[in-house]
Amino acid sequence: MLIASALLATVLAATPADLTPIECKACPGWNKPRAPFLLHGRSWYVGTEGLSAVLVDTGDGLVLIDGALPQSAPLIAANVRSLGFALEDVRWILNSHPHYDHAGGIAALQRMSGARVASTARGAQALKLGNAPHDDPQVGYGPQANAFPPVAEVTVLADGDTLALGTVTLTMHATPGHTPGGSTWTWRSCDAGDCRDLVYADSITAVSAPGFRFSDDAARTAEFRATLARMGALDCDLVVSAHPGPPRLFEKAAARDAGADEPAFFDSQSCRDYAAFGSQWLDQRLAEEATRTD
Numbered sequence: 001m002l003i004a005s006a007l008l009a010t011v012l013a014a015t016p017a018d019l020t021p022i023e024c025k026a027c028p029g030w031n032k033p034r035a036p037f038l039l040h041g042r043s044w045y046v047g048t049e050g051l052s053a054v055l056v057d058t059g060d061g062l063v064l065i066d067g068a069l070p071q072s073a074p075l076i077a078a079n080v081r082s083l084g085f086a087l088e089d090v091r092w093i094l095n096s097h098p099h100y101d102h103a104g105g106i107a108a109l110q111r112m113s114g115a116r117v118a119s120t121a122r123g124a125q126a127l128k129l130g131n132a133p134h135d136d137p138q139v140g141y142g143p144q145a146n147a148f149p150p151v152a153e154v155t156v157l158a159d160g161d162t163l164a165l166g167t168v169t170l171t172m173h174a175t176p177g178h179t180p181g182g183s184t185w186t187w188r189s190c191d192a193g194d195c196r197d198l199v200y201a202d203s204i205t206a207v208s209a210p211g212f213r214f215s216d217d218a219a220r221t222a223e224f225r226a227t228l229a230r231m232g233a234l235d236c237d238l239v240v241s242a243h244p245g246p247p248r249l250f251e252k253a254a255a256r257d258a259g260a261d262e263p264a265f266f267d268s269q270s271c272r273d274y275a276a277f278g279s280q281w282l283d284q285r286l287a288e289e290a291t292r293t294d
């Protein structure tokens with residue numbers, strides 16, 4: 001028994017803190033491995049079954065968007081390697097928003113790759129803290145009160161700033177609403193003259209800790225609606241959202257790989273449709289808050 005305990009202690013000690021799994025009800029389903037697949041040109045989906053991550057080969061280093069959960073980091077790293085890349089060639093790690101299920105794996109992936117991490121100013125504060133900001137609708141809610149492994153150094157970008165590497169220019173769009181520090185990333189992918197506007201879209205769901213009301217703050221609601229309007233107006237042939245479900249990414253990829261025409265993999269309405277899904281959610285949420293008696 002003593003030997004078993006000692007062995008367990010050794011195993012635990014060998015696991016870096018930034019890889020310690022976050023336990024949540026949805027986490028095992030989210031973190032199921034998924035083989036990477038091509039989005040377009042030199043951009044691939046490298047995330048898990050329920051949490052997106054995208055790899056872009058710029059020709060002058062790799063860019064990785066999102067790190068999912070801490071326990072997703074080895075899966076994302078394995079997907080990057082299975083495409084024939086070295087993790088050490090990841091130069092930048094970007095983040096949609098600083099919640100444990102999209103930023104939890106960034107500290108480990110940063111450590112493994114040596115990449116720099118970039119985010120909005122509010123996102124950077126949260127990433128360094130290793131938790132949602134104090135005015136986040138979900139603050140204190142979720143597993144470990146929303147805490148995740150902190151990221152020591154974060155480069156701050158402003159709305160509209162670009163990151164140009166090799167043949168690719170990525171643009172950051174601040175998309176506050178789901179969280180104050182959230183962002184969406186766009187880039188034009190070209191492959192032998194065939195160019196597509198790809199979008200890595202932030203979460204746009206109005207969800208919160210119990211008791212929180214979006215309707216208590218008119219400025220916050222207006223900001224959320226402005227984010228949804230901007231999201232819907234993006235140049236957009238393909239949207240990958242932080243959770244891959246809403247734009248039916250996997251169904252579209254399966255249809256494409258089977259040679260079927262429907263649902264179309266590239267669809268210039270996909271950001272508009274995604275934003276409409278967020279607007280509908282927000283409308284329902286505000287209506288529900290209006291009927292609350294607490």
Ligand SMILES: [Zn+2]
Pocket residue numbers: 097099178203
């Ligand atoms: Zn979130």
